[in-house]
Amino acid sequence: MTDAATYAIGIDVGGTFIKAGLVSPEGEVVAKDESASEAGRGPEHMIVRMADAAGRLRNLAPNGSTIVGIGLGMPGTLSHRDGIVFMPPNLPGWKNVPVAALLRERTGIRVSLENDANCAAVAEFTCGAGRGRRHLVLLTLGTGVGGGIVLDGRLWRGADECAAEVGHTIVQVQGRRCGCGQLGCLEAYASASSTAARAEEAIKAGRASSLSNVMQAKGRVSSLDVVNAAGTGDMLANEIWTETCRYLAIACLNLHHTVNPELIVLAGGMCAAGRRLLNPVMDAVRDYGSRMINKPPTICLAELGNDAGFVGAGLTVFENTRA
Numbered sequence: 001m002t003d004a005a006t007y008a009i010g011i012d013v014g015g016t017f018i019k020a021g022l023v024s025p026e027g028e029v030v031a032k033d034e035s036a037s038e039a040g041r042g043p044e045h046m047i048v049r050m051a052d053a054a055g056r057l058r059n060l061a062p063n064g065s066t067i068v069g070i071g072l073g074m075p076g077t078l079s080h081r082d083g084i085v086f087m088p089p090n091l092p093g094w095k096n097v098p099v100a101a102l103l104r105e106r107t108g109i110r111v112s113l114e115n116d117a118n119c120a121a122v123a124e125f126t127c128g129a130g131r132g133r134r135h136l137v138l139l140t141l142g143t144g145v146g147g148g149i150v151l152d153g154r155l156w157r158g159a160d161e162c163a164a165e166v167g168h169t170i171v172q173v174q175g176r177r178c179g180c181g182q183l184g185c186l187e188a189y190a191s192a193s194s195t196a197a198r199a200e201e202a203i204k205a206g207r208a209s210s211l212s213n214v215m216q217a218k219g220r221v222s223s224l225d226v227v228n229a230a231g232t233g234d235m236l237a238n239e240i241w242t243e244t245c246r247y248l249a250i251a252c253l254n255l256h257h258t259v260n261p262e263l264i265v266l267a268g269g270m271c272a273a274g275r276r277l278l279n280p281v282m283d284a285v286r287d288y289g290s291r292m293i294n295k296p297p298t299i300c301l302a303e304l305g306n307d308a309g310f311v312g313a314g315l316t317v318f319e320n321t322r323a
Helices: 045-059 097-107 116-125 192-204 212-219 223-231 235-258 271-272 275-288 305-318
Strands: 007-011 015-022 030-038 066-074 111-115 135-143 145-151 263-267 300-301
Touching: 007 045, 007 116, 007 305, 015 305, 030 045, 030 066, 030 116, 030 271, 045 066, 045 097, 066 097, 066 116, 066 305, 097 111, 111 116, 111 305, 116 135, 116 145, 116 263, 116 305, 135 235, 135 271, 135 300, 145 271, 192 212, 192 223, 192 235, 192 271, 212 223, 223 235, 223 271, 223 275, 263 275, 271 275, 275 300
Parallel strands: 007 066, 066 111, 135 263, 263 300
Antiparallel strands: 007 015, 015 030, 135 145
8 A cells, every 4th residue: 555544434325225444545445334224214314324334434444544535425416526416316305415515514524425336437447347447437237227437547527427327328219218217228228127127027918937936936026037047048038138238238339439448347236147247248249349340348347346336435535546
């Protein structure tokens, strides 16, 4: 480490858990903390929970060390500049909340607010799959599809701080309705939830599949149920999983043509499928890719797992994505 006495507190806020860590400028995690979000109790209660997590980590900091700030990663649209969360998904009551100022009031530590997918991109760029690169795009594949872009070593937020909403790029004209209101978004085809939803819709419509047994037993189907069934030769599951991977490939090709990153990193819960996700995406990239491309995009799986959110949040405090 270049400065063993300097740390940031990174906090990754989700609808279920608040994950936090004490992070060095190089992304080393010195201590971790995890607690229930208790999101149903509203913003004020959750901010108390965040402050409590920060306090526990501050107490775990080595003697003589300095906490330079709190990096706070949250879902949905927000303003990094103003420290305001507008209306994050799965967090009841959160609307135009000045969370950075409120958390600073409770902790006495300056707070830097960032989109959670941006945080994951910073983490993978600095100390994960993107180590040694200059240009990276990260896609998070979970309930939705998020994105983060690092260009020439710096996080790209865009003019209105809403860059990299890759999940809401349109990949199918007049396609499925997305939760954002648009038709044909990538998120409506390539997220874990949409993959599961398409399987459930097909089963309810009378399509034969081993997934009907899963649905009867659990009351629902997950994206991993779909990929597992596809691996056994289930025709419906294979059809849906292939479609998911092909839409992801279209998104990767569009990003390659638009941003031309050195690396596209796939992250999030759906990546538990491993090579069963990566291989068909790369196959589809080769099928759909233009002959004008000198080389196809390099696509890989994220390395940091569940730590990426709070590690990246901490790293934003140090502005580690600068050249």
